[in-house]
Amino acid sequence: MKTYQLLPIVVFSFLSLNLSAQQKQTDPKSFHGAVATAKHYKAVYQLNTDDDKKIQGTLKNIANALEDPRLKGKLELELVVHGGGVAAFKKGSAYEQQLLALQKAGVILAECENTLRERNISKDELFDFISFVPSGNGELIIRQQQGWAIIHP
The missing domain is CATH 1.20.5 (Single alpha-helices involved in coiled-coils or other helix-helix interfaces)
Structure with a gap:
């Protein structure tokens, strides 16, 4: 032929x-989904809205990741809040117990100091267990360069 x-x-x-x-x-x-073959996974969640459904969804997404049997004991997570998302960290908000549970599970809860300055919000107005970063966007940029997955629910 x-x-x-x-x-x-x-x-x-x-x-x-x-x-x-x-x-x-x-x-x-x-x-049955991807196989988690690495020993360690890192992800940073971004929250920049005061929309209750988005805040609840983001917190639920983080909790779900922590409960994924493939990732148990392999996760390092951070929640970076900036812009309107600061509503989630304000004292008296409905999210305190969810945030405390996430922090207890090892999630870093970080608020953007630029947002506080631009919106004239004192750190005293936020939950005492919140950490701070100079810039939310800067934190995301650095984490991405460090190999962290960036998740914006």
Whole structure:
């Protein structure tokens, strides 16, 4: 057989194998999620809105990550709050118990000092267990360069 006659057969065979491999990967009965093969994972969550649904969703996302059996004991997490997100850290907010539980689980809770300065908010107005960073955006930039996953729910 000549080369130009074999070409369609080779191409068809390759496409068939590739399609078969894709079907196996996306078969919902055989897929169980990614395997956590690394010893350690780092992620920083960004919160920059005062929208209650977004705040609740972000806190729930962090709690869910902490409970993922693949990641148990392998996670280092940080919540960086800036802009409108400062509402979550204000004394008297509805989020105190959730935040305390996350901190107890080892999550770093960091507030942007630029936001406080720009909005004329005193650190005394925030929960006593909150940490501070000079700039929320700066913290995200540094963490990303350090290999942290950036999550913006």
